[in-house]
Amino acid sequence: MLEPEGKIIKILIADDHPIFRNGLKSVIESVANYSVVHESDNGEDAFKYICENEIDLAILDVEMPIMDGFEVAKQLHVEKKSLKIIFLTMFKEERFVNKVLDLGVKGYVLKENAVIDILNAIKIVSTGNKLYISPIIEHYLEARNTKAEYNYKESFESLTNSEKKILKLISENKSSKEISELLFISGKTVENHRSNICKKLELTGSNALFKFTVDNKFLIDKMHF
Amino acid sequence: MLEPEGKIIKILIADDHPIFRNGLKSVIESVANYSVVHESDNGEDAFKYICENEIDLAILDVEMPIMDGFEVAKQLHVEKKSLKIIFLTMFKEERFVNKVLDLGVKGYVLKENAVIDILNAIKIVSTGNKLYISPIIEHYLEARNTKAEYNYKESFESLTNSEKKILKLISENKSSKEISELLFISGKTVENHRSNICKKLELTGSNALFKFTVDNKFLIDKMHF
DNA sequence: GAAACCATAGGGGCTAACCCTCATTTTTAG
């Protein structure tokens, strides 16, 4: 493993599993000019360290306590432009990848491919402004792009605050009656909102909305309003 | 880290994340008489190795390709009585712990506590027939035992084959009409089955069945009929 | 062969959610 440049690349790793962190560190430091300068077991600690110290690259686990990888990236990329971020995750779901790219994250590496992929990812991401995504995920994306897929992100943004509030409660398995009692509004209003949500999300049929919230619980939980 | 006995304990580790495996190995082998004799990145490989070789302890990730930890344990504990099994997992859900204990698995360690817990677990499990469960999970279990919990496993077994078949299809988001067309039976029959399933599972109210299948998808997928 | 169980099927009632349309008030934006 040789690198053309002698410059030391300062790396932060954040993952809540100490054993994984250990393994990751030893893989990374097998390359001479890579140095792991800080380890975090949660997103908040990583965020603080990055704000207060100069580092080149942050490798963030997506699933972490306190702040997850998404949160950290969201807070960071506005202020720190030189910083590169690589996500480590177990999820190969497409929707994640989209979200990641929106945040300005440069790398997306699947944990099960980590040994092979992480060094490639660091190399590509740290030398220039290029993107690295685990090959297996790229394969996924290609398959995805062949079929025209409805863009839920866009649709979510077309929802009003009331609609989002109600969508959230539907995802928590609340009936229209329960929602009306929680929000101190008429049951009829709730039903009207439901109806409008269905229209905006292009959902039709019995229970379509609840089924949608089940399938997209992740996105709904992350919804801000 | 001193051990009273000089006997070498032969350990197999199975986890689909190579970096985690590396880290785990180095933690384990920091103890003189622990030796990792084989690493697997999937359950099937682990199963085969264990069948063909004499090892003392298998540390299995619950989430693995081909065969998961549950499958491996299920196949093994009948034939190999001297073998000890420790599960490594990210899930602290109670239902998993119950399932694990039923299989004769001796250890249950959460990945986020792995560095501290795994060596304790190996020590306790390998010296005698004792059980080790990550303290944080034990805390969970205590809380759980105070409330009387409905036993779904029992209820599942009370379902007839037709009912199970239909429950599976409901979990796949099929309507009664669709199910009737798939099974070549009247829609009314499907509704009767639904009704009986609701009675057996003690579910009432609109959509309760579908909500149940969402919450218990894991169990339904494992259902045999 | 009676009892029990199962799969099948239908009648009929009820409700929650979906689906229109319309109307009023409040908030927001130009």
Added chain:
DNA sequence: CTAAAAATGAGGGTTAGCCCCTATGGTTTC
């Protein structure tokens, strides 16, 4: 200030699923 957008409410219709009942033919079991 005015126009658009959002939030609230309602009337009225359809449907899927829940729930109660009965009933018939087929197994299994004692």
